[in-house]
Amino acid sequence: MHVFKYYRPNHYFDKAIRYNELYFAANHELNDPNDLKAIYYFEDSPELWSRLLKLSEENSFWSLSETINTDCQILAGSLNDIFKGIEVSSIDSFDSLKGVLDLCSGQIIDAFESALFKRENELNSPAVRADLCKLIMTELLSRAINHEFYSVSFSKDALNSMMWAHYAEGFKGCVVIYASENRGFSLSHNPFSENVAEYNLAPVDYVDSDKRIPILESVTSGKGKAVSTFLQKNSFWKYEDELRSFTFKAINTKYMAMASHKAQKLKTTDRKRILYHDASLIAGVIFGPRVKAEYQREVEFVLHDNRYYRGKESFFSLNTVLTDSGNIEISKASKVTCAGEIPGFTPFEGEKLKELLHHLNILSDSR
Incomplete structure (x- = not known):
């Protein structure tokens, strides 16, 4: 043709x-x-949050399964309630997502703390471990917006x-x-x-x-x-x-x-x-x-x-x-x-x- x-x-x-x-x-x-301009949005789906939390990584540092129970339905539901309906512009999408995460930081930390594994002799506090989970979640969410077309x-x-x-x-x-x-x-x-x-x-x-x-x-x-x-x-x-x-x-x-x-x-x-x-x-x-x-x-x-x-x-x-x-x-x-x-x-x-x-x-x- x-x-x-x-x-x-x-x-x-x-x-x-x-x-x-x-x-x-x-x-x-x-x-x-x-x-080439669109709106990224968070769906209302605890099931999709469950699938996201289970995504594996070869590097254990970036794997949520090392720190939390990724089968925790309460966690998936809590994250869904925090994010559902939130929108992020495809223009400057990174800054927009960062703004959302900063705004909801306290709620996110609380949600992850509820799903942490209980370990004896754990050196880091629950808040520190939950903050690490937030970091890993940020990496996962960034996969949706890391391409500029x-x-x-x-x-x-x-x-x-x-x-x-x-x-x-x-x-x-x-x-x-x-x-x-x-x-x-x-x-x-x-x-x-x-x-x-x-x-x-x-x-x-x-x-x-x-x-x-x-x-x-x-x-x-x-x-x-x-x-x-x-x-x-x-x-x-x-x-x-x-x-x-x-x-x-x-x-x-x-x-x-x-x-x-x-x-x-x-x-x-x-x-x-x-x-x-x-x-x-x-x-x-x-x-x-x-x-x-x-x-x-x-x-x-x-x-x-x-x-x-x-x-x-x-x-x-x-x-x-x-x-x-x-x-x-x-x-x-x-x-x-x-x-x-x-x-x-x-x-x-x-x-x-x-x-x-x-x-x-x-x-x-x-x-």
Whole structure:
């Protein structure tokens, strides 16, 4: 299949075609201020608290079973009563969770004290041991929020006039055609690396409802709920017909717990959000109606050079016009061959052009 990414004529587009980059954006870099933003919430479920308390660790220091009776239903019920209904923003989620734990600290300590093992000659006081349990619980809860998500977006629609007007800077930009196998890409964190990973593309769901992620379920069952939630957008954006892929920054949950326990600011190192693909992933470029011929030639030569030195695969160059009715249409197309040092152009017209557009999944703009 082929998917499409709208670009303004700026350095992001230049890097995308020159260095085969894909940039994964954070919440503050996106057009929708509510994108990649959600509410984490504590469910009303003593059963989920019981499952969380039983999570095992190889390191005995981080295992609650060394200190308390993890089968204690009273403890699970008490923690459920303390936390149920509490919400944590996905933006600055660590600070939000720390604030909740600080606010409820006394109740949490009391709950854990009731479930402590009774040991003779115990050196530490019940309060100290219960505080250790709170630290371990903090590490467990941090597993729900220790990933900061970043996204890269594509569209299934190459000829949406609203998209061209906004994301392609008033028809002065381009749409890059990406060839995707099985709705995904092979990407690496370094342009010279052969160590690639598969990044899936998933369709965005357009619904008018709050984006909420259950904390306890995320800890006990994985990140599936978070991923599906960040594939949700308001129906206002439905015209984008978006496909999305994610990368993320993972923070060590034990560091998070210790930072919270010591009331320190957590220091992290950002994971790289620029990923690289093979030059052949770009199947072609669609040029906006206001793109100048000189700029188009520059783009075509950049793509040609990439292929000439890496595989010599051809690509497609397509031009557009904006009709009086406000629709954007393909006006002409060429296959650009890269076997020689100078690009060769083979025009597509009539039925051949229709077949090419069908092959590239480029549908007419009927809006």
